[in-house]
Amino acid sequence: MHSSHLLLEEPIRMASILEPSKSSFFPALTKIVGTLGPKSRSVETLSGCLKSGMSVARFDFSWGDAEYHQETLDNLKIAVKSTKKLCAVMLDTVGPELQVINKSEKAITLKADGLVTLTPNQDQEASSEVLPINFDGLAKAVKKGDTIFVGQYLFTGSETTSVWLEVDEVKGDDVICLSRNAATLAGSMFTLHASQVHIDMPTLTEKDKEVISTWGVQNKIDFLSLSYCRHAEDVRQTREMLKKLGDLSQTQIFAKIENVEGLNHFDEILQEADGIILSRGNLGIDLPPEKVFLFQKAALYKCNMAGKPAVLTRVVDSMTDNLRPTRAEATDVANAVLDGSDAILLGAETLRGLYPVETISTVGRICAEAEKVFNQDLYFKKTVKYVGEPMSHLESIASSAVRAAIKVKASVIICFTSSGRAARLIAKYRPTMPVISVVIPRVKTNQLKWSFSGAFEVCFPLDLSSLTTTAVPFPENVAGFQRGTIHSYCLMLGRFLSYKCYASDSLSLVTRVTLYQARQSLIVRGLFPMLADPRHPAESTSATNESVLKVALDHGKQAGVIKSHDRVVVCQKVGDASVVKIIELED
Template sequence: MTKIVGTLGPNSRSVEVISGCLKAGMSGDLLNSFLSLEMFVFSLILLSYIVARFDFSWGDAEFHQETLENLKVAIKSAKKLCAVMLDTVGPELLIVNKSDRPISLEEGSFVILTPDQDKEATSNLLPINFSGLSKAVKKGDDIFIGQYLFTGSETTSVWLEVSEVKENDVVCLIKNSATLAGPLYTLHVSQIRIDLPTLTDKDKEVISTWGLRNKIDFLSLSYARRAEDVRHAREFLSKLGDLNQTQIFAKIENVEGLIHFDEILQEADGIILARGNLGIDLPPEKVFIYQKEALYKCNMAGKPAVVTRVVDSMTDNLRPTRAEATDVANAVLDGSDAILLGAETLRGLYPIETISTVGKICAEVRAAIKVKASVIICFTSSGRAARLIAKYRPTMPVLSVVIPRLKTNQLGWTFTGSFEARQSLIVRGLFPMLADPRHPAESTSATNESVLKVALDHGKACGVVKPHDRVVVCQKLGDASVVKIIELED
């Protein structure tokens, strides 16, 4: 029932690897028998429960566009659809290393953090992308530098202690030896407000070009700190026309976001708990408490909650640790809608195996609960009705049958449906199916019965519907909403 958000990057951008990720996102090849059904009225496509995340903290638009084109090819060949999430950079502090050469930092030495990005990065001098650091910190403050923040590897993450502030520069004592190597190193000062806009000019440019061109399904709003951050982002999307239905997931990454969590949740379509950053801004032993509280609030509000940083060790290893496997299971039991994989799939050595492993852990949790293998089938055009049902966390899966609608802009005719279906891919327990647009399902009750038969046949093929099970069907007949309970025969 729990979904997977996989980040595509250098090690997961070929058609072959992406196809493997899409297939690994499902519990076995459940689609073959369904696709072989010859139906006169309707054909349905089960969407994979993978959401592809494009992280614009690194890489340019051209790089991500090539990856997206490969994703489209993989989707077509694998006969699975996939939603697209654009992750903004936001007010993220970055080490600027234009040479891309590894930088060695020695314990006990000093290094200067400078806003002068024209200077070369060395073991004694690190340019950063923020001119206000010297005004935000004081002597004794801790600063963390790491690749995607905490990776668990002492050799690639470094703790600094502010020793002195000299005009715009910050002199720091290096507290552990490390080598900074790779495309992205972020800088974090615990519980210090960074005076930068949440949606930066760079973010707006990427959204209005790459995002608009590709009609993104989700926007991950990094470093959301207040409700107005979400409102500002929504206003910006609404002005772009084709992105006015794009859902905004507020990414909670620091204490300020937690303080204003309730108001952010009210404005956002969903929440992403960025536990890597939270583990730096908070004492690590406090993160799980806030995680449980945040997931509970999201569940009560009926809004999707996504948890990050669950199998960090699989970036370099084929198997997760026992603690990580338990962490995934607990996130599922707490009510997470999705697990977000970052470095594990972006630059990790085993992206396909990671998705498969996380999927198996999620499925094992579900088996342990021993829920009934029955299903709710919901006919919907916007997807909203099915999401409202999933809000109440029924113990059975919800099959959302999305009915396309014919739409015109006076220049041509198009069908809606796939966009609305893809946005259900991140909601726990909700599995969208897309009806054939050539046959409008609202035309006759016979048509509804035909698509219902296909949905039931698919449920049988998937193993979620068995003889003598009861199935709840929610559908609209004219202006009336009807709920039917069907008891299946042999």
């Protein structure tokens, strides 16, 4: 076990707990992933979710077809345009998920101590005596005494919506179980989870591959949530597939740890994946209750030290039907932050919950309060010790920037980057202030073709003499903006800001733009993106870097993030040298 990150240097005045929290431009440094569904797909609700702090939208393909999810995403694009808040897209695969099929959709009531048969014969109608399943190998995988859980969507822990089964007998292809509790199952499909049992199915199913190669490619997804990831090879094979698809070569893979098999191979999975999702719904069933907290703390620590984002699920299940979380849930969210989580993933709470906007807002407020007592000094020392010496050049610069910012009580850290790696390393040290990642594209030209890479790519043939001033097209795939409109542009703190630019009417453009690096920072704790004007390339001079910095500072002032006399730590490259400097703002 590792020592607590809670910081209470002096006894606090109890009455101060009742004082209202100060409003901030950032709802919290910890990010929120919202699962979109029936209760969260209208433009109005999605706009509310974005304003409340949702920075990543998750599309769960274990239910709903591609057309349904596309309609939701199209509404999200409209909401992004109206709120001017950036949102990344995560596709969640189905994976080797076992399901009970209820074609009639009639409610099924199971009685405690009653017998129920799980059968692969899907021609049978689901009832309190028989539950058809989508897998014909269950009888070979389980034995008498094994535990199986069945519930809608996932497992809420409520005895009325999920059932705990114990295998009583295996008879041919059928599995006869004893129901340990009474429950009512409603809907057309329920998840089935066999605790600590190996299921011989591929991690990436044919259905998953089809969805990724069609819907995923069409929408240039930022993240792929790899469900039921059990081995590092699962991640490697998925990455090879994404590379072959071309447009998804930059998509980040988040391995979803959902069972003991994934837990046993956690270290090698972490090494291969871009991030980790700790799926406490299924994993909480596989593990004894007294071991769940231990896995959470150990897994988050490993992710933190590796500098890879860690996402925690299943925190406020009761808010699916209630406007306020339980005391245990509120404490659970805070502990997730104190343990080092980068983001909180909301599932049923936003997908089919009655209060998706209020849930996001509540979780954000709890995260913000927890961040105030996070022991950054202890965490920083622990991270530096873990990294050891000699540090890499980039790691040394990142840790120095955070140390300087803490010492001078800086309002923000501004980091110039083309790949996003430097900014993510700074965020790894968990500074108490926001890290603004100024993502500057690399520019290459062969007279007739410019290409911008790093944060995004723009490729278009153009006659340079036709431009009255240097201009680039506004990204065509950013929600709500028309293709072919000529702008230079900047993305500040998750908001779009455009500058006036002029171009000849005869200019012919063929545009391909991606914003992967900027959007992918929206799942990293404390990291907020800003796309610099592409006219200022990464290999720019000190003068152009200063002009980009001035833009960042000016907009920071306008947003209220930075005030007069505040100190700002800037991390940038000048020539071949990496520089960390401290700026004190004037009136």
